[in-house]
Amino acid sequence: MHTKTAFFICALALFAFSCGSSTVAPVSCPADKDVLTTITDTDGTQYKVATDGNVYRVVGTSCEFYLRYFEPNFETNAYEHRGDSVFLKSDQGPFPTRNVFIEDFERYGSFPDLFIQKPADTDRYWNTMTLQGPQSPTIADYVALRTCILRGTCSFRDNRIDISTDPLNPLNRAMKFSAVAPSASMVTSKSSFESTIAYFGKGSELWYEARYLFTGAPPYSIADFESQWFDQSPGPRIVFSNGALAIENKFGNKLKTRQSSPVPVPIGVWVTVKVHFVFDDQMGRVELWQDGVKLIDVAAPTLPLVNAIQTNIEVGISATSDACVVYVDDVRLSNKPF
Numbered sequence: 188m189h190t191k192t193a194f195f196i197c198a199l200a201l202f203a204f205s206c207g208s209s210t211v212a213p214v215s216c217p218a219d220k221d222v223l224t225t226i227t228d229t230d231g232t233q234y235k236v237a238t239d240g241n242v243y244r245v246v247g248t249s250c251e252f253y254l255r256y257f258e259p260n261f262e263t264n265a266y267e268h269r270g271d272s273v274f275l276k277s278d279q280g281p282f283p284t285r286n287v288f289i290e291d292f293e294r295y296g297s298f299p300d301l302f303i304q305k306p307a308d309t310d311r312y313w314n315t316m317t318l319q320g321p322q323s324p325t326i327a328d329y330v331a332l333r334t335c336i337l338r339g340t341c342s343f344r345d346n347r348i349d350i351s352t353d354p355l356n357p358l359n360r361a362m363k364f365s366a367v368a369p370s371a372s373m374v375t376s377k378s379s380f381e382s383t384i385a386y387f388g389k390g391s392e393l394w395y396e397a398r399y400l401f402t403g404a405p406p407y408s409i410a411d412f413e414s415q416w417f418d419q420s421p422g423p424r425i426v427f428s429n430g431a432l433a434i435e436n437k438f439g440n441k442l443k444t445r446q447s448s449p450v451p452v453p454i455g456v457w458v459t460v461k462v463h464f465v466f467d468d469q470m471g472r473v474e475l476w477q478d479g480v481k482l483i484d485v486a487a488p489t490l491p492l493v494n495a496i497q498t499n500i501e502v503g504i505s506a507t508s509d510a511c512v513v514y515v516d517d518v519r520l521s522n523k524p525f
Contacts, residue, residue, distance in 0.1 A: 213249035223492050224468070226439055236492060254418065261416040262496065266386070273386045280306045284386035286393075288312045290518040292360050295350055299337050301380070312520075316380040317501075320345035321370040346378040348503065354400065354514065355457065361398075361516035364503035366406065368510045375407070376510075379503030383415055387466055387497040387522070389490060394521045396461040397502065400514035401454050405430075406507035409515075411437070412464065413499040414491060420499060421491040423464060423473065426506075427452070432460065434473050434483060438491035444473055446482045457516075463524075468493045 217237040227233050233245040240257045243250035258264070267274040267281050274281035282303070290312055295301055303314040316333055322344040323329040335341035351363035362380075369376040387393050399409060405427050413420035421438030431449035436442045452458055458478055465472035471489030475482050490497070500520060504513055519525060 211251035211253075213246060213251050214243070216243060216245065216250040223494065224439075228440075257417045257492075262494075265416065275384055275386075277306075282306055282384060283309060285312065285382070285384050286386060286391075286520065286522040288382075288518075288520050292350060292362055292516060298348070298350060299339065301350075302337060303384070304337065312382045312384075313380045314383055316348060317377045317505075318343065318346045318348070319369075319373070319375070319377040320367050321373070321376075324370065324373050346376060346504075348378055348380060351514065353516070354402075359516070361400070361514045362503070364513045364515065366504045366507050366511055369508060375506045375508060377503075377505060377507070379411075379501050379505045381499050381501045382520075383499045385498050385500055385520070387412075387464075388495070389466055389468065389493055391466045391497075392522055393464045393466065393497070394461070394523065394525055395463075395500070395519065396459065396525070397518040398457045398459050398516045399452075400457050400516075401452065402512045402514075403454065404509060404511060405452065405454075406504045406509075406511050406513060408435070408506040409460070409502075409504070409513065410462075411499065411501040411505045412497050413437070413501060414495045415498045417491055417495060421495070422497050422499070423489055424501075424505065425460060425462060425475070432475060432477060432482065434462070434475060436488060439488065442487060444483055444485055444487060450477060450480070450482055452477065457514075464489045466490045466495075466497060468495070 217235055221238045223236045223238060225233060225235050235243045236256055240255060240259045242253040242256050244253045265276055267276055273284045275284055301313050303311045317329055318332055319329050323332045346366045349363045350360055353359035353361045364378045366376045366378040408424045408426045411424040413422040423434055423436050426433050426435045428445050430451045431446055432452060434444045461476040463474040466489050468488055468490040470486050473487050474484045502515055502518060504511060
C-alpha cells in the first residue's frame with residue numbers, strides 16, 4: 188500500500204520543530220477570508236496559516252513565507268468519494284478507508300502478514316511501521332529498513348516489533364514493541380506501526396481502546412492520531428506525564444491535558460486505555476479512561492485546522508527517550524461509542 192505522504196525536515200516550532208531565521212522578501216499578508224488560523228508563539232511572533240497551504244510569519248505590517256504546511260488539493264488528490272464510502276487513492280488502485288476495526292493479533296502466521304501490501308488485503312488494518320533507532324536514525328534509513336523487512340530480505344536492527352506470547356498468559360498472543368534509547372543526535376526513538384487508512388474529519392468522533400502492559404518505565408507516547416497530509420503529521424496523542432496518562436495536541440501551541448488527580452499507570456500488569464475525541468479545530472472534546480475509570484473530560488481543539496482529516500492511527504512506542512518494552516493487545520477503533 189503506497190500513499191502520497193510528504194515529509195519535511197524543518198518546520199515551525201508551533202507545529203513541530205524550530206528552524207533558524209532567514210531573510211525572506213516581504214509579501215502582503217493573506218486576506219482575512221483566506222486565513223485558516225493565526226497562532227502566536229511564546230516569543231510573541233505571529234503566524235498565519237492560509238488556505239493556499241502556506242504559513243506566513245507576520246513582520247510589521249507585512250508577511251514573509253515561512254513554510255509549506257499542506258497541499259490545498261490534498262483531499263481531492265488523495266480520496267475518491269462514492270456515496271457514503273470513501274476510498275484512498277493509491278498506486279495500486281482505490282482502497283477503502285476504515286474507521287472501525289477490532290484487532291487481537293491471533294490470526295497472523297508471520298510478522299509481514301500484519302500489513303496491507305496489495306489492494307486485496309482489505310481484511311488487514313496496518314500498512315506501515317516506524318523503527319527509528321540509532322542504527323536507522325533518518326527517514327531514509329527507517330523507510331529502507333521497513334521495506335526490506337516486509338520483503339523478507341532483512342531483519343530488525345535495534346528497535347523491533349514482534350508477535351509475542353503474552354508474558355502473563357501463555358495461551359494469548361500480543362504485540363511486543365521494543366526500543367533502545369536514541370543516540371545523542373536523535374530527538375526520539377520509535378517502534379510502532381500504523382494504520383493510515385482512517386478518515387476522520389471535522390465533526391467526526393473517534394473511539395480508541397487497547398490493552399497495554401509496561402515492563403518498566405513507559406515511553407513518552409503510546410498512541411498518536413495524526414493527519415498524514417499536513418507537515419509533521421499533527422494530531423492528538425496519548426502520552427505520559429509523571430507516570431500518569433495525559434493527552435497532548437501535537438499542533439498549535441501543543442496543549443497538554445493532564446489529570447486533575449493523576450492516577451499512576453501500573454507496571455507489569457495489563458491496563459486498558461480508552462480515548463474519545465470529537466474532532467473540531469475550535470471546540471472539540473477529549474475523554475480518557477484507564478481500566479474503565481474516566482480520568483479526563485475536557486473541551487479542547489482536536490483538529491490542527493478546520494480542513495484537516497485525521498488519517499493515521501499509530502500504536503506502540505511512538506516516542507521515547509529511554510529504552511523500553513511495551514506489549515499491546517485487543518486494539519479497537521470506531522466512529523461510534525463502544
